[in-house]
Amino acid sequence: MTKHDQIIHYIETLPIGHKISVRGIAKHLNMSEGTAYRAIKDAETLGIVSTIERVGTIRIEKKSKYSPDMLTFEEIVSVIEGEVLGGHAGLNNHLAKFIIGAMTVEAMTKYFSPGSLIIVGNRQRVQELALANGVAVLITGGFGATQEIIDLANQYQLPLISTAHDTFTVATLINRSMTEQMIKKEIVTVQDIFVPLEQSRYLSPHDTVETFHRYADMTGDSRFPVVHNQRLIGVVTAKDLIGKNEQTVIERLMTREPITVKTHMSVASVSHKMIWEDLEMLPVVADNLQLLGVVTRQDVMKAMQSLQQQPQIVHTYEDEVNAHLDRYPASVNSNHYDFRVTIQPQMISNFGTISYGVLCELITNVAHQKLLNQTKFNSMVEKLDLNYFNMIQLGNEIQFKAEIFYQNRRSVLSQVDVYHENSLVARAIVTSQIIEQN
Known part of the structure; x- marks a missing residue:
């Protein structure tokens, strides 16, 4: 060394x-x-x-780099509470698919492919064949492996894992983890969109107003981070420099302790922060306030729009709830309802009435759809005040009527009324933040 x-x-x-x-x-x-x-x-x-x-x-503990594509074998070991018997060198490889080894040896070979994991019991012949074909092995039922199989796993650098769980439990746990990983993949973070420090402009505290104007003319930006020894110490904007002498140093005019974001933050949360604070740019910093780069409102809006256009791969709980929400047919809509839904078994609480969280989710979606249809603006719910007058039972069909009664450049106030058999059962006032024009 x-x-x-x-x-x-x-x-x-x-x-x-x-x-x-x-x-x-x-x-x-x-x-x-x-x-x-x-x-x-x-x-x-x-x-x-x-x-x-x-x-x-x-x-500090090293943060593992997030891979949006697939789980690693090391993560699988943690999920199934397994023990690694051999092939430790391959634990950082990604899992592409898993195979249930409940078939003849001849039949299973056609399913072998790189990045696969076979779930099998105490079948040494299958274990040997899988490793020889580049497939990792997960042994269920608490069985171990012979030294010959362990040596083979080490030779091919393929994980050989043992778990006390049965095959069904292990397959369920892995399948759930893969689904959750796919949902995470759809969540865009600052890491995916920010402009690195090498590609962005920043000022030092000893730079002058003249330097700011020169950078602004070059880039078209009106807001720059101020950095000293690679640390963010402030932010300066064009508004801060109005009427100031060209030779005034930036340190005297900058805003100290500015709002910042981290690379792991979601784009949705950054969008909310930018619009609420009316900011065009936010510095991206590490835990020690080292400046990593910047993220602009244009980057955030582009990412939000791109995300909405992506096809849905897996369904979240939100999707499952809103899948039952239908637009009210105009042919029978004498009361001008917007949407309707029939209460399903999975929507109710232990008391047999609609879950409070489910009702809030339905109201949120109705308010969002109303704003989108009426103004072509997308929105993010910021506050919801709900008054619940009568119980909504399993099997009831309820109707929603939404009305926008206030709107400005940043936010919208909506009233969502909930009816059952033409009687008002709940009313909500929803405050939404406009995040982009569709």
């Missing part, structure tokens, strides 16, 4: 939360402080240490 690698390895052995200093590491490993400093900075890039203001540099 080089001295640099030795320091990285030493840092990895430290417990989470341990405080790190350049002088301490240099003294402990008998190296120069310059070497220690460079290695600690590299460790910060690797995500195993973090520098926190007024705390110092500490050892």
Whole structure:
């Protein structure tokens, strides 16, 4: 190992939360402080240490990189509460599909493909054949494996896993995890859309108003982050500079402790923040306030629109509830209802009446659809005040009537009335935030 690698390895052995200093590491490993400093900075890039203001540099748990496509075999082990018997080198590979090994050896070979996992009991011949064909093996029922199979798994670097669960339970757990992963894939985060620091403009606190205007002319932007030693210390906008001398330094005009976002935040939450605060740009920072880049309102709106146009792959609970909501047919709509739904068994509470959460979800969707149909604007519900007058029972058909009674550039107020047999049973006032024009 080089001295640099030795320091990285030493840092990895430290417990989470341990405080790190350049002088301490240099003294402990008998190296120069310059070497220690460079290695600690590299460790910060690797995500195993973090520098926190007024705390110092500490050892942190490395955040696993999120893969939006598939689960890894290591994640499968955690889901099924399994034990890895061999093939540890392949745990970071992704699972493409799983196979139930309840068939003859000859019949199952046609299902073998790279990235597959076969779920099988104590059948050594099947285990051997699967590993030879590049397929990982999951042994159910708490059985182990022979040393010959373990050696084969290590040779091919294919995970060999054992679990105490039965085949049905394991298949259910894996299938549920794969479904959840597909839902996560549809959730766009800041990580997917932000502009990295190398491709964006920023100012130092010692730059002047003249520099700001020069950058603004080059990029067309009116808002820039202010950075010192790679740390975000403020944000300056064109409004802050109105009437100021061209030689005034930015540090005197910037807004300190600005609103920031992290890479793991969803685009929907960032959209809400931007519109509520009327911001065109937000800095993207690490935990130690190191500036990673910026995200603009244009980037967010484009991502939101792209997400809405994607085909739905799997259904969330929200989708399951709203799937029963129908537009009221105009031919029988003498009372001008907008939507109707028949209460299903999965929508009720333990008391046999509609679940409060389900009713709120239905009302939210009705308010959203009303605004979209009437104004062509999309929206995000910010507040819902619900008054519930009469119980709604299993099997009841209820109707919804929505009306927009206030709208400005940012938000909309809607009233949603719920009827059963032409009697008012609930009324909600819904405050929605306009997030984009469709």
